[in-house]
Every structure is written in structure tokens, then in C-alpha cells.
Amino acid sequence: MSVTVAGSVGAAAQVVLVGAGAPLLVGLMRQVRARLEGRAGAGVLQPWRDLRKLMRKQPITPDGTGPVFRVAPLLPAATALVIAAVIPIATTASPLDGAADLFAVTALLALGTVALALAGLDTGTAFGGMGASRETTVMALVEPTILVSVFALSVRVGSTNLGAIVTSTLHEPQRVISPVSLLAAIALAVVTIAETGRIPVDNPATHLELTMVHEAMVLEYSGPDLALVEWASAMRLTLLLGLVANLFAPWGVTGASMAMLPLAVAAYAAKVAVLGGVLAAGEVFMAKLRMFRVPELLAGSFVLALLAVAASFFLVGT
Amino acid sequence: MNDTLYVQLLDLACGAFLLAGVLVLWRRDLAAIVRLFAVQGAALGVLVAVLGVHDGDTEVIGLAVGIGLLRAVLLPWLLRRALAASGGAAGPAANRETAPLVNVAASLVVAALLALLAYAVTRPVVALDPSPAAHAVPVALTVVLIGFFALVTRRRALSQVVGFLLVDNGITAVAFLTTSGVPLIVEGGVSLDVLLAVLVLQLLTARIRAAFGDTDLDGLRELRD
Numbered sequence: 001m002s003v004t005v006a007g008s009v010g011a012a013a014q015v016v017l018v019g020a021g022a023p024l025l026v027g028l029m030r031q032v033r034a035r036l037e038g039r040a041g042a043g044v045l046q047p048w049r050d051l052r053k054l055m056r057k058q059p060i061t062p063d064g065t066g067p068v069f070r071v072a073p074l075l076p077a078a079t080a081l082v083i084a085a086v087i088p089i090a091t092t093a094s095p096l097d098g099a100a101d102l103f104a105v106t107a108l109l110a111l112g113t114v115a116l117a118l119a120g121l122d123t124g125t126a127f128g129g130m131g132a133s134r135e136t137t138v139m140a141l142v143e144p145t146i147l148v149s150v151f152a153l154s155v156r157v158g159s160t161n162l163g164a165i166v167t168s169t170l171h172e173p174q175r176v177i178s179p180v181s182l183l184a185a186i187a188l189a190v191v192t193i194a195e196t197g198r199i200p201v202d203n204p205a206t207h208l209e210l211t212m213v214h215e216a217m218v219l220e221y222s223g224p225d226l227a228l229v230e231w232a233s234a235m236r237l238t239l240l241l242g243l244v245a246n247l248f249a250p251w252g253v254t255g256a257s258m259a260m261l262p263l264a265v266a267a268y269a270a271k272v273a274v275l276g277g278v279l280a281a282g283e284v285f286m287a288k289l290r291m292f293r294v295p296e297l298l299a300g301s302f303v304l305a306l307l308a309v310a311a312s313f314f315l316v317g318t
Numbered sequence: 319m320n321d322t323l324y325v326q327l328l329d330l331a332c333g334a335f336l337l338a339g340v341l342v343l344w345r346r347d348l349a350a351i352v353r354l355f356a357v358q359g360a361a362l363g364v365l366v367a368v369l370g371v372h373d374g375d376t377e378v379i380g381l382a383v384g385i386g387l388l389r390a391v392l393l394p395w396l397l398r399r400a401l402a403a404s405g406g407a408a409g410p411a412a413n414r415e416t417a418p419l420v421n422v423a424a425s426l427v428v429a430a431l432l433a434l435l436a437y438a439v440t441r442p443v444v445a446l447d448p449s450p451a452a453h454a455v456p457v458a459l460t461v462v463l464i465g466f467f468a469l470v471t472r473r474r475a476l477s478q479v480v481g482f483l484l485v486d487n488g489i490t491a492v493a494f495l496t497t498s499g500v501p502l503i504v505e506g507g508v509s510l511d512v513l514l515a516v517l518v519l520q521l522l523t524a525r526i527r528a529a530f531g532d533t534d535l536d537g538l539r540e541l542r543d
Contacts, residue, residue: 177326179333186337299423300344306430307336314437314444314456 006258010091017265018084022234023047029280036284054227062220065122072119073225076112076232083108089242090264091254092163102150102160106143113139120217131216141298142191145305149187152180152308166250176248183308185248190301192244196237200289211288238272245271324372325450331365332454339461339484343425346415348476352397355480359389362487366494381505388509393516400520404527419471432463451495458495462488475523486512
């Protein structure tokens with residue numbers, strides 16, 4: 001695919017949108033939760049204020065930690081920005097389209113998680129190790145499901161390029177209402193929740209030692225490093241929700257057209273905001289699963305993804 | 319009804335049918351299992367109705383209504399009655415499939431393998447007549463196999479009954495997908511048979527509970543004084 005000006009502008013717009021919008025999404029989700037629980041809430045801008053406050057603080061690293069601990073926060077943030085540039089968020093004509101491959105994107109996501117897990121181990125504290133071990137367990141179960149469920153969608157397209165999958169769904173919208181799509185959508189929704197550390201797999205608001213997963217891993221970070229970690233996890237949430245939205249409801253995503261770009265950006269923001277709101281509202285009514293029940297949930301979603309692939313082979317009646 | 323719409327509705331009904339079958343293995347709560355069974359019955363009714371409307375066969379549409387009523391309303395109602403009777407007597411713990419012989423995560427993986435097995439086994443059947451309906455036969459066979467699996471590995475009498483009914487749902491679906499409509503008399507006979515089997519099993523469950531205070535069938539293997 002040739003590099004177009006519109007594509008490059010689109011990719012840049014995607015990075016800016018995700019980078020600036022991710023904390024707003026987290027703020028929106030907290031606000032929705034607060035309102036449903038009868039609290040006033042801190043406002044949508046609060047995560048940005050937190051990040052600003054953290055950025056001004058002095059960076060502190062615990063005694064005995066090595067370079068892994070210091071470098072680790074950069075990796076999830078950097079990989080999230082790369083994913084933001086390549087996946088079809090607003091445009092399918094990104095100049096880095098070759099990297100918008102399903103396997104590349106999943107590997108980039110995993111790279112960020114692995115970096116943080118190593119940092120958690122590097123601190124040498126009990127919590128860091130426990131958090132890293134739990135996060136790795138969840139990741140090992142989540143990654144195959146992401147791969148298999150998106151693979152189910154890619155079978156009919158004949159390509160694992162995410163841009164090609166979205167383009168094909170745009171051209172043939174009736175494919176969205178097939179059992180393949182439905183099964184893959186449910187599987188992908190479950191793993192998105194697990195991968196972004198939301199209830200019922202992990203509780204992003206807890207610091208209770210028995211229950212935290214992601215928070216335990218990054219417990220030793222402070223100041224600008226913590227800001228980077230939180231920004232990165234907000235961006236991952238935005239990216240995964242956006243990917244789910246665009247794979248199953250790609251309306252608004254534009255090709256190499258400059259004029260449609262603002263509309264595409266607005267459509268993406270609206271889709272992610274709606275999904276985030278629904279997720280936050282759902283969390284109010286749910287309790288966190290016991291850690292030992294999580295593999296069951298993820299095995300279930302893996303089976304649904306596998307059935308989606310199987311169904312894409314046996315229900316090819318058209 | 320045009321062809322694309324027909325295929326889409328057929329595939330959707332099959333998807334719901336399969337999903338409900340798999341979720342039966344996922345859930346532990348017996349009340350939820352009965353609800354899922356009702357959803358599957360409704361999906362089967364829709365499936366048969368879609369086939370009937372496509373063929374323009376009023377007899378099949380009538381059968382679809384009958385199947386829907388029996389499997390989505392009557393049988394779940396009977397199962398719920400059995401559940402309510404046991405819930406009052408033995409407390410909430412009796413209403414959960416607490417310790418199946420194969421744990422839930424493993425049985426979900428087995429369900430996936432059964433789906434692949436069903437696909438492999440039915441390929442000659444699909445090749446005989448590659449119509450959209452025949453393409454969905456593996457789905458129905460998967461539900462049969464999942465039903466068998468639930469029957470073998472679950473301990474509660476009620477989830478075994480649901481396993482038996484899953485097998486029957488799957489067989490009915492295979493029958494309608496491979497042939498263009500089962501004669502009224504045959505389907506009526508099968509349905510009546512299933513209804514009687516459930517009534518008898520319900521009675522049996524009630525008697526087992528009255529005699530032993532529990533419906534965990536593994537406790538009945540040994541003779542006691």
C-alpha cells in the first residue's frame with residue numbers, strides 16, 4: 001500500500017487522539033461509576049490532573065533495582081503509541097500498515113506486559129513478584145484468545161492485516177451478524193476486560209494485597225515513572241476497546257480521505273466512550289472473581305474463540 | 319424470504335443453539351443451566367421455523383411451534399419445579415454443580431475438541447448435499463456430543479437430565495437439517511417420548527431425594543444398610 005499524505009496525517013491524528021484521549025476515557029469510566037454509586041465523582045479531567053501532579057514529583061527508585069526497573073515503564077507506553085499509529089482507529093491507510101498485522105499487534109501488547117512483569121520481579125518485593133506472576137498467568141491465557149478470535153474474523157478476508165479485516169467488514173456489513181462474529185465478539189470482549197485489568201478479573205481501584213494484580217506489579221513506581229505506567233495502561237484500554245469497536249462496528253473508519261478524517265476521529269471517540277461507559281456501568285453490578293476462577297472464565301472465552309474459528313469453516317453456506 | 323436472509327437467520331439460530339450448549343458446561347448454577355436449556359430450545363424452534371418458512375412447508379412451521387413450546391417452555395418449567403422442590407429441602411448448596419468429575423475449564427476445552435471432532439466426522443454428510451442447512455450439521459452433532467459429555471461428567475441428577483435433553487435437542491436439529499422436514503407423527507412421537515422421560519426422571523429425582531436427602535448420584539454406587 002502506497003504512503004499517502006492523508007494516511008500519514010491520519011496515523012498522526014490517531015496517536016494524538018489515543019495519547020490525549022486515553023486519560024479522559026479513564027476519567028469518564030470513573031465518573032460513570034461514581035454517579036451510579038451515588039457519589040459526585042472527581043470529574044472527567046481528574047486522570048490528567050493526577051498525571052500532571054505525578055510528573056512534577058521527584059523520581060525515586062527503590063534500593064537494589066537495576067536498569068530493568070528504570071526502562072520498563074517506557075516499553076508499554078512506546079508499544080501503545082506504536083499500536084495507536086498502526087491499527088485502523090480512524091483510517092485504514094496508515095503508512096505503517098504492514099505492521100498492522102494481528103500477530104505483530106498482539107506481540108507488541110505482550111511486550112509491554114512482559115516489561116512491566118520483569119520490573120515487578122526486579123524490585124524483589126513479595127508484592128512485585130506476586131503481581132508479576134498473576135499478570136503473566138492472565139496474559140498467557142489471554143494472548144491465544146485474542147489471536148484465535150481475530151483469526152476467526154480474518155479467515156473470510158484471507159489476511160491477518162487488521163486494516164484489511166476492517167475494510168472488508170465496511171464493504172460487507174451483513175457479515176457482522178453472523179455466528180462467527182458473535183462468538184468472536186464475546187470472546188474478544190472477555191479477553192479485553194482481562195487484558196486491561198478490569199472487574200471481574202482485576203480491580204483497578206484496589207490496593208488490597210490479596211486481590212490486586214496489575215497494581216501489585218507496579219506498586220514500587222512513583223513520580224514520573226508511575227505517570228508513564230498509568231498513561232500506558234489507559235492507552236492500552238483505549239486501544240483494545242477501540243479495536244473491539246472497529247472490528248465489529250467499523251462505521252466511520254475512513255480510507256485515504258482527508259475530508260472524512262475529523263468525522264472518523266469523532267466516530268472513534270464516540271464508540272470508545274460508549275463502550276467504556278457500558279463497561280464501567282457493568283462493573284458496578286459485578287464482584288471480582290476469585291483468582292482461581294479466572295482461568296475458567298478465560299478458558300470459556302478461548303473455547304468461544306475456537307468455536308468461532310470452527311464456525312467460520314462449517315457455516316460457509318453463502 | 320431471500321437466500322441471504324435465510325442463510326443468515328439459519329446461521330444465527332445455529333450459533334445461538336451451539337452457544338447455549340457450550341454455556342451449559344460453563345455455568346455451575348443449576349437454575350442458570352435450566353435457563354440456558356430454555357434458550358437452546360427457543361433457538362431450536364427458530365431454526366426449524368426458518369427451515370419451514372424457506373421450504374414453504376406449513377407442517378414444519380407447525381412442528382417448529384410445537385418444538386418451541388415443548389423445549390423452551392414446558393420442559394424448563396418441569397425442571398424448574400424439580401429444582402424448587404429440592405432447593406427448599408436441602409439448602410442453596412444443593413442447587414449448584416459443585417464438583418463435576420471433570421472441572422469446568424477442562425470440560426470447556428473438551429467441548430472445543432468435541433466441536434472439531436463433530437466437524438471431522440460430518441464432512442461426508444455435508445459433502446452429500448452442500449446446502450446451507452447441511453453445512454450446519456456439525457453444530458447439531460457438537461451439541462449431541464456436549465450433551466453426552468454433560469451426562470457422563472456431571473453429578474447432580476438435574477444437570478444429567480439437562481445433558482440428556484441436550485442430546486435430544488441435537489438429534490432433533492440433525493434430523494431437521496439433513497432431511498427437509500421430519501413427518502409430524504415421528505416428531506410428535508419423539509417429543510412425547512422426551513416429555514415422558516423428563517416426567518419420569520423428575521419423579522425419580524424426587525424419590526431419590528426423599529430417600530437419600532441428596533441428588534448426588536455418585537453416592538448411590540455403593541450399597542449401604
